[in-house]
């Protein structure tokens with residue numbers, strides 16, 4: 466397995482492989498089973514698998530965890546080797562030394578859900594993903610549905626900017642008790658880890674409510690009240706169209722529930738399809 470640290474190195478590595486199908490998985494490292502699932506999907510779909518490990522400063526707000534983001538590069542390398550990754554792209558910095566003068570901006574679909582508390586986050590995400598796409602020039606790129614808004618925005622970037630890359634979403638991988646896997650889960654103390662279960666459990670309660678015929682808005686209120694019982698005040702618990710991200714009061718096969726909440730100092734997000742609710746009521 467090759468480890469490239471500069472755009473030049475990875476371009477050179479990929480040059481003789483351009484006739485093959487190249488799949489790309491972008492990560493910030495601290496790899497877990499969610500990332501491994503993306504890598505396995507990439508392997509099943511392409512001849513060459515590229516994994517990037519880069520903590521992108523532009524997508525972090527001022528009071529966020531950029532400086533303390535976990536770094537487990539040696540373990541990540543082992544995981545990638547075992548999974549048959551062809552090359553890790555591990556740059557130390559992708560931005561010009563005099564600061565970025567040209568960046569991408571997301572409109573509308575960045576001003577909701579996570580974009581409310583993280584106003585420039587998605588501009589940072591699309592800017593770095595665009596850089597990575599330009600350097601790696603993959604045929605396909607796999608992103609996790611755990612970060613659904615990010616996936617939806619990247620799909621729009623590729624479509625709006627006519628990028629010749631197929632974007633593939635991959636299922637949310639959870640711990641056995643339901644908590645969506647995340648590199649940030651390691652910040653949780655044992656009691657916070659216990660409390661964090663309320664997120665997936667509340668989504669399940671809301672979903673069951675809807676499946677039993679309760680109205681979306683009342684079910685959401687029920688979910689918010691349930692979280693309050695555990696002293697959790699979610700940043701949002703909402704139902705939206707999974708493609709347009711517009712709010713939805715009536716459940717359709719494209720309805721998806723989204724949640725974000727801070728447990729202690731750790732901000733967690735999760736989401737779930739409500740498609741089964743429409744199937745049950747038909």
Ligand code: AMP
Nearest residue numbers: 492493499608609611612636637638646
């Ligand atoms: P990150 O390293 O957190 O930036 O995530 C890199 C990629 O892994 C993104 O496409 C995430 O959506 C995806 N990912 C992270 N956690 C999970 C998970 N639990 N299930 C599925 N995909 C995930």
